[in-house]
Amino acid sequence: MARLTIEALSKYFGDQAALKNVSMQVEDGEFVAVLGPSGCGKTTMLRLVAGFDAVSEGKIAIGDRIVSGPGTHLPPEERRMGIVFQSYALWPHMDVEENVAYALKVQKVATVERAARVARALETVGLTSFRNRRPASLSGGQRQRVALARCLAMQPEIVLLDEPLANLDVHLRASMEDEFATFHKRTGTTMFYITHDQAEAMALADRIAVMDHGRILQFAPPSQLYREPANETVARFIGAGMILPGKLAGEPANGRVAVDILGHRAVIRCGPDHGAQGPVKICVRAQDLAVDRQASDPLSARLRRLVYQGGHFQADLLLENAENLPLALTLPEPCEVAPGDLLPIVLRDGWVVPQTDVLA
Template identity: 55%
Template sequence: MAGLTMQNVTKAFGNFQAVSDVSLEVKDGEFLAVLGPSGCGKTTMLRIVAGFENVTSGSVRIGNETVLGSGVNVPPERRRVGIVFQNYALWPHMTVAENVGYALKVAKVDRVSRDKRIADALALVDLTGFGDRRPANLSGGQRQRVALARCLVSTPSLVLFDEPLANLDVHLRAAMEDEFARFHERTGTTIVYITHDQAEAMALADRIAVMDHGRLAQIAPPRELYREPANEMVASFISQGIVLPAAVLTAEDAGHARVEVLGQQLVARCRPGERPRGNARLCCRSDDIELVASGGDGIEGTIGRAVYKGGSARVEFSATAAPDLAIHFEQRDPVTVSAGDKVSIRIASGWVIPAEGAAAR
């Protein structure tokens, strides 16, 4: 296996920068998910690593070998990079074994070695005995595993996944998440996993890189990304975070500060070194917001709507002091509020988003 290093990579199409000054390092054996909204540069970045796109500037190294940059551009077939596509890309006229072993056949690997490597690859994805079947006779999840076996048979040093579960139904996606997790645990393969599905990324990845308009907004383990977003984009994008204007009043200790939000004061988490400032932003989650009992102090406002989701409702709230802010919270059964109700809420906790330009820990 091998790690991946991208250094100041930029890819422009005319005046449009699809990838802009991206630097990251994926450790040997690490599972990195690349997450972001449509058009943020995820797939372009994957194509650069695979060798399907050149760069405007910057360099790419796989293991100890520079494959792109400084006059070097190693062709895709020599990068030892495996790719699992969203649409599987299986040949319907070939059997499973023929699909898996096609690259070995083209490389003129002898029949005995080829058959053994095909059998080993199918065993890795739990498809032993399926070699004689055609793709049309397989389920969506099985086809995805054939695509994975075809990738593994060439013993790649790095595996790229391009939204591999996007075409599967919810049940199959959950099953394949387990398959990918077991595969990574068994093989220790270095994986870069492109996805727009946050739950998928959180469940699978050691770290997540969030892309925004071609730039790397933050790279961190899932829990840190959720609890400590580095900027407003990440805060609002991850799990529909609620970003509210706040004033930092005092630093309570080396990880908490007293803040004021919409007239309410609370102690929120923050980076060490946070100082009093009036133009701060607080990220909170729906679980951080609670209804205040009738007559209690809180942030006054009106319920916009309550959407029942089975067991709970997503409640949208408009604060009287700032009606344009998007605030929502969950209320479990029994759901007691409805559109038009006048209520008060309280923010129990949150994260002070670091000031622009503040040094990361």
């Protein structure tokens, strides 16, 4: 187990920067997810951490050991990291036990210790009774567990995972998420988990680094990303946040402030350094919005569509009088409104988005 430090890391392919001045620290035993759309630089970062590629600028340390940096590049096999890929990369001609033992054999781990480590790893992932099966006779989830056991048997200080569930169907994903969480709890190993799936990241990680275009936009626990997005990109990306234009209409106090949104007054949450008057962007979630026929100054929105979601509807609306901004909110069943209706909408909660656009 070890802390992973990434400092001012950049990676160029030709003159294209795939990673731009990224810094983050993963604490010993922490489960960190790196989340971002395809092409944002996640795999590039993992390959640098694993030692498959050399860094262009910056450094990487595991504990106090610098493994990548100016004039330093430790090869992957000296980094004490385990890696789990999206494709399981198992040997088809070896059974489960041999697959898990293979790297230990290459490392010349003595037979008795090797057997003990393989047995323990297989037990951890619940595959003891499958030890003599070939990969071809296993399900996708079981294969991924073999890959996990193989990585575990190496007793890594850090486990790197690159979209390990991307090839599995929805049901298997949920149970494998559970496996990873259990694995982490049981071993306390530092986990560096890459994914483009925010539900997966939210379910698993202590903290999530949200990436876009080779930068880290915010690095925070899941609920902070959701409740207090650091910028508009994170606000829109996490939990389908809607952004409304507003003006501060008072002094912030105790983390709350009055805002004016297209003539509607609401009191919402804000960060400590939000003293600025003038225009702001406000992040709102579907459950922050409600229909209120008693409100004196509601937003007026036209209902476009109701989507039944079992027990409730998602209502898609367009704000009248603004630049036709779309709004979505949740309405309970039964629902007495119909597409075309004009609805009075109020804000019960929201978040003033800080004005900085990139934190990194």
